[in-house]
Amino acid sequence: MNEVTLGCPNEYLTTDTVTGIQYSFNYGVEIKTPTNIDEVWTIKLYNESSGDILIEVKLPPGGYYSTPVKYYVKWRIEATCKSHVFTHVYDCRGRYVLFKMTHTAIGDCIAYLSQVQAFVELHKCKPIIYAQKWFIDLFKPAYPDYMFCEGEDEFSDMSIYATYFLGIIFDPRYIHAFAKYPYQQFGLQHVAGNILGMPYNVEPEAPHVVVTRDIELKRPYVAISYSGSKACKVWQNPMGWEAVIKHLDERGFDVMCIDRDSVIGMPGSFVRKPTGVIDMVGQFPLQERVNQISGASFFIGMASGLAWLAWCCRKPVVMISGFSRPGMEFYTPYRIYNEENLCNDCWGDSSIQFYHHDWNWCPRIDAKLHDLDERIKNTPTIEERLLLFRERDEILSQKFSCTMTITPARVIKAIDQLIEDNKLCEN
Numbered sequence: 412m413n414e415v416t417l418g419c420p421n422e423y424l425t426t427d428t429v430t431g432i433q434y435s436f437n438y439g440v441e442i443k444t445p446t447n448i449d450e451v452w453t454i455k456l457y458n459e460s461s462g463d464i465l466i467e468v469k470l471p472p473g474g475y476y477s478t479p480v481k482y483y484v485k486w487r488i489e490a491t492c493k494s495h496v497f498t499h500v501y502d503c504r505g506r507y508v509l510f511k512m513t514h515t516a517i518g519d520c521i522a523y524l525s526q527v528q529a530f531v532e533l534h535k536c537k538p539i540i541y542a543q544k545w546f547i548d549l550f551k552p553a554y555p556d557y558m559f560c561e562g563e564d565e566f567s568d569m570s571i572y573a574t575y576f577l578g579i580i581f582d583p584r585y586i587h588a589f590a591k592y593p594y595q596q597f598g599l600q601h602v603a604g605n606i607l608g609m610p611y612n613v614e615p616e617a618p619h620v621v622v623t624r625d626i627e628l629k630r631p632y633v634a635i636s637y638s639g640s641k642a643c644k645v646w647q648n649p650m651g652w653e654a655v656i657k658h659l660d661e662r663g664f665d666v667m668c669i670d671r672d673s674v675i676g677m678p679g680s681f682v683r684k685p686t687g688v689i690d691m692v693g694q695f696p697l698q699e700r701v702n703q704i705s706g707a708s709f710f711i712g713m714a715s716g717l718a719w720l721a722w723c724c725r726k727p728v729v730m731i732s733g734f735s736r737p738g739m740e741f742y743t744p745y746r747i748y749n750e751e752n753l754c755n756d757c758w759g760d761s762s763i764q765f766y767h768h769d770w771n772w773c774p775r776i777d778a779k780l781h782d783l784d785e786r787i788k789n790t791p792t793i794e795e796r797l798l799l800f801r802e803r804d805e806i807l808s809q810k811f812s813c814t815m816t817i818t819p820a821r822v823i824k825a826i827d828q829l830i831e832d833n834k835l836c837e838n
Contacts, residue, residue, distance in 0.1 A: 423435050423437050423570065423571040423572075423574070424441060424443060425570070425572075427497055427499075429495070429497070430445065430448075430490070430495045430496075430497040431444075431445030431447060431448065432444060432445065432452075432490050432497045433445075434488055434499060435571070435572070435573070436486065436501055436503075436572060436573035436574075437509070437571060437573060437574035438477070438481040438574055438575075438576065439477060439478035439479070439480045439481045439482075439484075440456055440476075440477070440478045440486050440488065441475070441476070441477045441478075442454055442470075442475070442476050442477075442488065442490065443473070443474070443475045443476075444470045444471070444472055444473060444474045444475075444490070445472065445473070446472050446473040447472075448472060448492060448494065448495065449472055450472070450492035450493050450494060450495075451469055451470070451471060451492060452469065452470045452471075452474070452490050452491065452492045453467070453468075453469055453490070453491050453492070454466070454467065454468045454469070454470055454476060454488070454489070454490050455467050455488075455489040455490075455491075456478065456486055456487070456488060456489075457486065457487040457488075457489070458484055458485065458486070458487075459485040459486065459487040459500055459501065460484075460485045465478075465480070465484070466478060479588055480588065481575075481576065481588050481589045482575070482588075482589055482590055482591060482605070482606045482607070482608070483573075483575065483606060483607045483608035484501075484608070485500070485501050485608070486500070486501045487499070487500045487501070488500075501573075503534050503536040503572050503573050504534060504535045504536060505535065505536070505537065506536055506537060506570075506572035506573075507536070507537045507538075507539055507558075507566075507569055507570060507571050507572055508530075508531075508534075508536040508537065508538055508539065508571070508572060508573045508574070508575070509539045509541060509566065509571050509573070509574040509575070510523075510527050510538060510539065510540050510541065510574075510575055510577055511541045511574065511575070511576045511577060512524075512540065512541070512542050512546070512577045512578060513541070513542070513543070513578070514578050514579075515543065516640075516716060517697070517715075517716025517717070517719060517720065518599065518714075518715060518716040518718070518719035518740075519578070519579070519599065519602075520542065520543075520546050521617075521618055521716070521719040521720065521722070521723060522599045522600045522602060522603065522719065522740075522741070523577040523578070523602065523603040524540075524550065524618040525600055525603075525615035525616060525617060525618050525741075526577075526600070526601075526603035526604040526607055526609050526615050527540065527577070527603065527607070528554075528615075528616070528618060529604070529607075529609055529613075529615050529616070530607045530608075530609060531557075533609075536572075536573075537558070538557045538558065539557075539558045539559075539560060539566050539569070539571070540557055540558070540559050540560070541560050541561070541563070541566070542559065542560075542561065543561060544561050545697055546559075547559040547560075547561055548696070548697070548698065549620065549697045549698060549701070550618060550619075550620065552621040553618070553619040553620055553621050554619070575606055575607060576589055576606070577602075577603045577606055577607075578602075579594045579602055581764070581765060589606060590602070590605045590606050591605055591606075592605055593761055595758070595759045595760065595761040596759075596761075597611060597738075597739075598738050598739045598740055598741070599739060599740055599741075600614070600615055600740065600741050601615075614741075614742055617722045617723050617725065617741065618723050619723065620701045620720075620723045620724060621701075622701060622702055622705045622724075623698060623701075623702060624702050625702075625706060626702055626703055626705075626706030627706065628665055628689075628706075629665075630663060630664065630665045631663065631664055631665070631707075631708045631835070631836065632664055632665040632666065632667050632689065632706070632707055632708065633659055633664045633665070633666050633667070633707055633708055633709055633710070633711060634667050634669050634703055634704050634707035634709075634710045634711075634717075634721070634726075635652075635655075635656075635666055635667070635668055635669070635685070635688070635710070635711045635712060636668070636669060636670050636710075636711075636712035636713065636715060636717040636718070637652055637668065637670060637682070637684060637685055637712070637713075638670045638671070638672065638675045638682070638713070638715065639675075639713045639714075639715050640715070641734075641769075641770055641771075641772055642676065642680055642682070642770055642771050642772070642773070642810075642811055643733075643734045643757065643772060643773055643811055643813070643814075644713050644714060644715060644732070644734050645675075645682050645713060645811075645814065646713065646731050646814050646817065647811040647814045647815040648814065648815055648816075648817055648818065648819065650819060651817070651818075651819050651822065652685035653685065653686070653687070653819075654819030654820075654823065655711065655819055655822055655823060655826070656685055656686075656687045656688060657687070658819075658823050658826065659826070660687070662826075662827075662830065662836060663836045664708065664836070665689055666685075666687065666688045666689065667688065667689040667691050667703060667707065668684055668685065668688040668689065668690060668691060668692055669691050669692070669695070669700055669703050669704070669717060670684065670692050670717075671692070671693065671694060671695075672684075672692065673690075673692045676770060677770050677771070680770065680771055691703060697720070700717065700720060701720060701723070701724060704717070704720060704721050704724045704726055705724045705726070707726060708726075708727075708833075708835050708836075709721075709726055709727040709728065709729065709829055709833070709835070710724075710726050710727070710728050710729070711728075711729040711731070711822075711826070712728070712729075712730065712731070713730070713731055713732060714730055714731075714732035714734065714735050714739070714740050718730050718740070719740070719741065722741045722743075727743070727745065727829050727832075727833055728741075728743045728745065729743070729745040729747065729822065729825050729826055729829060730743055730745065730746050730747065731747040731814065731817060731822060732746075732747070732748060732814070733748060733749055733752065733755050733756070733811075733812075733813025733814040733816075733817065734756070734757060734758050734813060734814070735756060735758040735759060736748060736755065736756040736758075736759055739756075739758060739759055744828075744832075745825040745826075745828065745829050747817055747821060747822055747825055748817075749813065749814075749816045749817045749821070751816075752812055752813055752816045753812075754775055754776070754809070754812055754813055755813045756813075757773075757774050757775060757813075760774075763775075771810070773810045773811055776806060776807070776809055776810045779806050780803065780806055780807065783799060783802060783803050783806065784803075786799055787799045787800070787803070
């Protein structure tokens with residue numbers, strides 16, 4: 412997220428009828444002093460949980476202040492002037508709290524909802540979730556007590572007590588304003604928890620979904636997803652899926668591929684749908700993906716949105732990823748990660764700037780290639796350049812080694828353990 416749209420200041424301010432002080436907890440604390448009291452106000456903002464004064468400012472009549480901190484704090488407001496004292500402690504019980512999640516990524520939004528439901532249960536507030544239509548269509552049936560909106564006009568006339576923007580922000584101007592800690596320090600399921608003040612030592616419950624129809628085949632089946640939004644998120648072992656599908660067939664399972672596209676990538680680095688599968692590739696509604704996953708015995712895939720959807724479906728998940736380390740997604744005992752490989756977890760490396768739009772993004776190898784290209788440009792002799800080109804080819808071959816080095820045997824071992832743990836078949 413590189414741009415943050417917050418809405419207008421003063422949009423949801425509550426007015427104290429005694430002092431005329433106006434305040435809200437929409438993106439931190441907003442406070443406005445009355446114009447009819449010709450005195451300077453001292454504003455003290457406390458962390459009620461710790462007792463610490465976090466901010467102290469003075470405001471003239473009609474003055475306005477908004478805190479730089481936009482994430483959850485249990486605030487205590489003290490506003491004093493010569494003739495008046497105003498205090499208020501954050502308490503959203505029974506009040507409307509707006510959660511803005513405008514991301515398009517399926518996994519991100521599912522992870523955020525897991526923490527929203529924990530926040531609602533803890534604080535007993537009335538949630539309003541501002542999200543995209545696909546998200547509302549998928550989750551509204553499972554959450555009849557939540558208000559879902561895809562347009563701001565749907566809640567513009569409501570009294571919003573607090574607002575939180577849920578998402579990963581990459582723009583350095585906003586990172587520390589909207590979250591206590593950088594996202595690289597913990598898993599995606601704790602990104603929203605970091606914003607909402609939820610504990611890190613508690614794994615959130617998966618959100619709920621509604622199954623609208625049963626899917627039954629002659630044999631039990633496994634749902635798989637081979638794709639990812641970047642090459643670094645795809646299992647790059649060329650023999651991987653073929654070996655896994657063959658093994659599943661020998662164990663008595665059909666394999667259903669539920670990706671959107673049969674080919675992903677760009678010229679020179681296309682990745683294609685595995686063969687030997689029940690082909691359910693296409694632009695299916697996410698509700699139908701829920702039905703397909705729910706009918707499966709388990710799910711195998713990357714650290715992608717469909718894996719998070721399988722989590723919602725309460726299905727065992729074999730997750731393959733080297734781009735991120737274990738713990739950066741929801742917990743599964745069948746997490747595949749080659750810790751012996753020298754290059755892993757670029758997602759969790761705070762020294763690396765994530766690039767959204769580069770399919771071939773492999774930051775550590777790209778940096779080496781860039782440095783080597785500079786050396787090649789400045790090398791005068793053909794013989795020396797040829798040596799550097801050979802070195803370049805060797806470095807280029809290391810791209811995506813984080814998943815290329817994950818063997819089919821390692822994945823098959825996890826599959827067999829899953830089958831045994833869940834008593835899925837006798838073969």
